[in-house]
Amino acid sequence: MKSIKLIIKMMNTKIGINSKIRTGMKLILLFVVVSIILVKCGAPSADYWPDIEAGFQNPPQSAKPRVWWHWMNGNITKEGIKADLEWMHRIGIGGFQNFDASLATPQIVEKRLIYMTPEWKDAFLYTTRLADSLRLEMAIAGSPGWSESGGPWVPPSQAMKKYVWSEIRITGGQPFSGKLPQPPSTTGSFQNISGFRRGFGITADEPLPDFYADAAVIAFRIPENDLSMIDLQPAITSSGGQFDLRSLVDGDVAQSTLFPAAPAGEKSWVQFEFTNSTKIHALTLVTGGATGRGY
Numbered sequence: 001m002k003s004i005k006l007i008i009k010m011m012n013t014k015i016g017i018n019s020k021i022r023t024g025m026k027l028i029l030l031f032v033v034v035s036i037i038l039v040k041c042g043a044p045s046a047d048y049w050p051d052i053e054a055g056f057q058n059p060p061q062s063a064k065p066r067v068w069w070h071w072m073n074g075n076i077t078k079e080g081i082k083a084d085l086e087w088m089h090r091i092g093i094g095g096f097q098n099f100d101a102s103l104a105t106p107q108i109v110e111k112r113l114i115y116m117t118p119e120w121k122d123a124f125l126y127t128t129r130l131a132d133s134l135r136l137e138m139a140i141a142g143s144p145g146w147s148e149s150g151g152p153w154v155p156p157s158q159a160m161k162k163y164v165w166s167e168i169r170i171t172g173g174q175p176f177s178g179k180l181p182q183p184p185s186t187t188g189s190f191q192n193i194s195g196f197r198r199g200f201g202i203t204a205d206e207p208l209p210d211f212y213a214d215a216a217v218i219a220f221r222i223p224e225n226d227l228s229m230i231d232l233q234p235a236i237t238s239s240g241g242q243f244d245l246r247s248l249v250d251g252d253v254a255q256s257t258l259f260p261a262a263p264a265g266e267k268s269w270v271q272f273e274f275t276n277s278t279k280i281h282a283l284t285l286v287t288g289g290a291t292g293r294g295y
Contacts (some may be wrong), residue, residue, distance in 0.1 A: 047241060061135060064094025071098065073105035074112030076123050085130050098127065100144040115144045121150025156211035163215070164191055167251070169228065170222065185212035190252045190286070234272040253286040 055063070071082065088096060100115055113120040131138040166181040187208040188195035195208060236243050240260035247257070248270075262268040262288040 048280070059092070061094055061137075064092055066095045066097065066137065066139075067093055069096040069098050071100045073102045073107070074114050074120070075105060075107065075109045076113045076120070077109055078123060078126055080109075081123065081127050082130065085127070085134055085136060088136060089134040093136070095139065095161075096131075097139045098124075099141050102145060119263075147183075156209040157213075159209065159211075162190070169222075178294070180217065183212075185210075186254070190253065192252060194254065232274060232278060234274045234278075236270070236272060238270045239266070239268050 067088065085096075111119075113123055119169075128138060164183040166183040168181055170178075172174050184192035186192045186194055186201065187210055229245065234251065236245050238259075239262050241257060243257060247255070257266060257268075
């Protein structure tokens with residue numbers, strides 16, 4: 001019988017690769033309901049276009065653009081606040097989002113106004129009153145920097161999380177007694193890829209938060225002729241490097257193998273060659289690095 005080949009071609013680059021091809025059939029039905037409302041459209045009146053033109057020349061307050069306005073690392077003065085807001089008003093800005101941040105910005109004023117000090121609060125009050133007098137809409141962040149959704153005071157159980165999973169094939173139609181494989185409990189971006197701390201003022205040796213909790217056990221029927229990649233035993237070849245089937249389909253995305261770059265003008269590839277016609281329902285490709293994206 002003629003061999004069937006599945007070839008995965010990649011760009012000419014060095015990457016760590018761990019591929020997993022799954023043949024388990026999962027049927028997901030997505031029902032989308034679209035409602036279309038037809039509105040009777042008539043020809044615009046004679047005075048319609050002049051009104052539109054006038055609206056563009058002098059838009060109402062609700063149609064004017066809003067902008068981000070950063071207070072960077074305490075580099076704030078009332079003179080600067082007045083100059084900025086009067087400029088926004090003069091050129092037609094409708095409002096602003098006041099955002100206090102740092103990003104290690106160097107000091108360029110005589111005295112920095114530290115967040116929530118009396119001097120900072122006085123400058124903030126001045127801003128709100130001046131914005132109101134200029135009819136500028138003012139929005140504010142709930143806290144300094146990008147800390148609205150996280151911080152050291154938030155326990156891991158209440159912080160942002162990711163879903164992890166494990167899989168096992170069992171024989172249906174009979175009771176199952178055994179231990180399900182433990183999903184990864186690694187703190188990181190995806191499955192068992194280890195994460196790392198990043199950000200301003202964070203040292204690399206600070207421990208990562210740790211949290212794991214079971215969410216659900218999902219069982220579904222697969223076709224009788226559905227075989228795992230280990231059962232299919234395809235032959236693995238590549239343009240370079242050494243790969244074996246088990247390491248490519250074991251679900252361990254933390255371990256990777258160097259994939260040498262192909263010579264100039266050629267492509268890098270990994271080939272799965274099957275002896276029989278085979279349906280491939282999904283392909284997962286994870287590159288090396290702490291993010292799973294090669295860096």
